[in-house]
Amino acid sequence: MGIARTFILIIVSFIFVNLLIxxxxxxxxxxxxxxxxxxxxxxxxxxxxxxxxxxxxxxxxxxxxxxxxxxxxxxxxxxxxxxxxxxxxxxxxxxxxxxxxxxxxxxxxxxxxxxxxxxxxxxxxxxxxxxxxxxxxxxxxxxxxxxxxxxxxxxxxxxxxxxxxxxNSILIDKASDMLSIISDFHLSLEKLEDLKDIATGPENAIIVLKLAEKYSDMGMDREGIKELKTVRKEISEILSDQYYRDIYDKIRGSHDKKYYIGVILPLSGDYAKIGNAILEGVKYSLIQFRRISDIDISFIIFDNNGDIYKTIHQMNYLARNNKVICVFGPVTSKNCIPAGVIANERKIPLITPTATDSRLTGLGRYIFQANVDYVNLGYMLAKYAVDVMKFKNVAVIAPLDMYGKEMADAFCEAFDFYGGNILTQQWYYGTPEDISEQLRRIRAIGLEIARKNFEKKLKFMADSLNALINTPGSLYYNLLFYINDSLYSYILGDSIVEMGLKDVLIYTGLMDSAEFEIPKRDTLDYKITTIDALFLPIHTSDMDYILPQVAYYNIQTFLLGDGNWYDIYRLRRSKSYIKNLFFISDYYIDEMKVSYRNMSVGFRAKFGKYPGRFQLYGYDTMNAILSSINEKDVSRESLRDRLNELNLFRGISRNISFTGNRPRVNNSSFILRFDGEKVEPVAILVNGKVID
Known part of the structure; x- marks a missing residue:
């Protein structure tokens, strides 16, 4: 009964589905x-x-x-x-x-x-x-x-x-789907024959119909046709003659078998909104797949309620049924870890659309992450910052939690590896209402860099000045004379004017007066411009607190972030604090794109609304899975191999590639820029390389 109960937990959501209707x-x-x-x-x-x-x-x-x-x-x-x-x-x-x-x-x-x-x-x-x-x-x-x-x-x-x-055609099809699933997984051929002999009402014809399909699934088409013919009149009266003919043709003319994809999502509980949105996208993907493919695929959908115990039992149930060729889900990393262990033991591909834990694929060769994990995000953003944006030094502010730590560490490790310099990593706990201490430390570092840069430039320009006044034919030859390191004389008409080094460099245009304005003691009036970028892997709500404080402390630099910055309403609300923001994201929705517009029209007709981020997550990820099924070999091993070789699947909101430096983890992402009004892509990355 353990597994029986497992199977059941999800039916309470009434979503074991065959999505033909x-x-x-x-x-x-x-x-x-x-x-x-x-x-x-x-x-x-x-x-x-x-x-x-x-x-x-x-x-x-x-x-x-x-x-x-x-x-x-x-x-x-x-x-x-x-x-x-x-x-x-x-x-x-x-x-x-x-x-x-x-x-x-x-x-x-x-x-x-x-x-x-x-x-x-x-x-x-x-x-x-x-x-x-x-x-x-x-x-x-x-x-x-x-x-x-x-x-x-x-x-x-x-x-x-x-x-x-x-x-009611909807109820009929729903009940028919349930009959198919029970027949496939829970009733033997002998049991169906017993039920046929016992049932005396109109339901007998429906039982015989499913018995005929069971025969066909076992390769016994002749027996299936024989059973089906005995109830032609009843099936035609209960359903329709066309329905009977469709089943007859399917049994007689095809040996294709039915396959299932298990779906484990939180359709109730804390993550229900996300789970149901993903499920809508998944369903729409299958609807479109069925229009172009002869492979008979259906879903077995479980509601795990975000619970680890339920996830384990549901995963065990799916893994034991050979007709289930893969499992889609779960959503969270904590549920994916036990599911991944089972997937690897039972050799069934597990594809999670959203989990970000960088350890998941280390559980075995059958685990795939369609989401870009923190390690890959940090690696790709750091490589882009060094190779394309030519940043040499970066300061980091991040929350001291698992997300902030993993994201910051991944970026810093890669930035160092590619030749950059991490100036400092500053951390905060909880809500960053006051990060003045962290920003003062960053200002102090920026001020120290400014002073060092000034000293280097001053020495270089002094040497250049001395070379200039001692080179025949130069503009200041025989007009400007060196007295000592801090004093020069300049012939101006009939007069000789003595100038200090600062005045001479400004007078000759070798340096600007503003360059000499570095304060001995820090003051917020002085702009810190010596830090190439601030990397801020922060929670979305933290933007409201951090951006005004960065502006107040007069740190003028590029801002780098991750997908948590992809909140256009917050960005517009805070645009006065944002000058140059670039962030990496595993998704980008271009509502003007033809593929999005075509998909959204059909999706709206089906679900009564336009698809959002998580609907598209489900849609794109399931499309990548379905496109990887080999019609000549519909099996777990074949699907695993083809997913493992998936170089680049271009979806509507996300691209998926499993062939990067870390196999089976999506390594395709977007570099996005906020221009004050809208978010736009500036690069598409695959394994850290710009491809578009």
Missing amino acids: PEYSIQDSIKSTAIDTIVMDTLYGDSTLKADTLKEFVDTLKIKFEDGVKFYNRGEYNRAYQLFDELRSIPSLKNKYYNASFLMAIKCNLRLGRYKEVIEEGLSFIRSVKNSKYIDDLYYALGDAYLLLGIYDSSFVNYAKAVAYSD
């Missing part, structure tokens, strides 16, 4: 049965009630039902259940919301993990309420409950009944 979920069913469109049983009021009293009573029921729906859609299942349970206690003759409330109470119990109650109440409702319009939804809920309890044969039968009794 729009996904059906509980929330979708709520929307489709909205108050104004739901088909209710006829309302029979008590003849003794006055019209006003009856209207007030009905309005109260409606308000309670609407509130229950709101609570349900917000995930407040206990509060929703209380309202629906109260509503279903009112007899149906006086309550047109009785059936809908009963169904919603059952679905609340399902969400709350009360699977036995779901089964008991669902069966009771089906026995007592004949010809309910919600019979298909109830059978589907029963299928979920049995599945969550690991009772796969009963789950299978109830999903089959949901198909047989429904005229």
Whole structure:
């Protein structure tokens, strides 16, 4: 039951999907049965009630039902259940919301993990309420409950009944997907034959159909066709004759097999917003893939809730099923570490779209990071700073946490390696409301550099001056005379004027007067311009505190950062503090690009919104995976080998390359610049080299 429970944890999210059609979920069913469109049983009021009293009573029921729906859609299942349970206690003759409330109470119990109650109440409702319009939804809920309890044969039968009794195409396809998954992973051929012999209602035809597909999957096409022909009439009546012909043609004319990609994402919990956004992009990628490929790929989607324990069990389940050719996810590094260990042991490719821990790929040859980790980001930015921007010295300010430490160390190590000089690394804890001490130290270093540079230049210019006045034919030959190191005489008409070295250098134009204005004691009026750049690998919210302080301490230099700076609203708000900002990012969204515009139109038609950063993360990463599948060899090893050789996949928001100096870690990124209004790319890097 351990693995059974594992499989189940995710079904509670109702997203085991085959993406040929729009996904059906509980929330979708709520929307489709909205108050104004739901088909209710006829309302029979008590003849003794006055019209006003009856209207007030009905309005109260409606308000309670609407509130229950709101609570349900917000995930407040206990509060929703209380309202629906109260509503279903009112007899149906006086309550047109009785059936809908009963169904919603059952679905609340399902969400709350009360699977036995779901089964008991669902069966009771089906026995007592004949010809309910919600019979298909109830059978589907029963299928979920049995599945969550690991009772796969009963789950299978109830999903089959949901198909047989429904005229809702979304629910039919969703239930069909569940039937395929249970058939593939949990029921033997013998068990399906037993269920066929036991089932006597219209669901028998659906069971026979899945039995025929099972035969075909095992290479027994003749037996599959034989079984399918026995239920042609029933399938044509329940679904359509075209549906029957499609299945018939598939079994008879093709030996292609079905394959799965496991998806482990946090669809609930703290990272639910990110997980669901990534999932939308992943789904849209598969939709497009199916239009151009004959490979039969579906997803098995798990909600790990960001929990390590769930991730381990889900990963074990997926790894044990040979039809699963790879796993997409998880999102966080802490979940990827145990998942990666299992992936390497079971030899199944694991591709995480967002994890940044630089140790992950060290777990084995089957782990791939589509996100650019801190080591690669630091390495590529440092190389670009030295090779292209020609920076020689850089100061660093970073938070003293895992992110700041790893990012700063990676940059500094690479900057040193390529010949640069890290002047200082300054750290801060928590929110950087006051980093005056760190900035004063940086100013002191900058001032010391200014003094040293001045002394070097002064000596060089003094030597140049002496050569100038002693060279026949020069402008000042026989006009300017050396007296000692600090005193010169200059013939001006009939007069001889004595000048100090400073005045002579200014007078001759060899140096500017401003160069002599370095204060003996630091003052904020003096601009620090001797530091080539400040590298600021900081959290996005820290920008609001750090930028004004850097400006206040009059450190005028280039600013370097990472992807956390990619917040256009914050940048515009702080643009008065930003003169020259360059940062490295593993993504860049060009909304004017034709590929983005075409994709976004289709995505919006499917999901009702335009794709954002994480939708595109999911879309691009899944596209890279799907494009790496070898049609002639759909296997884990083949996919691992092709991913390992992925030189450069160009996506809409990110490029992916796994062939850099650190294999299986994406080493493609963008150098971006903020010009005061917009962020624009100045270079595309692959393994530290500018390619575009």
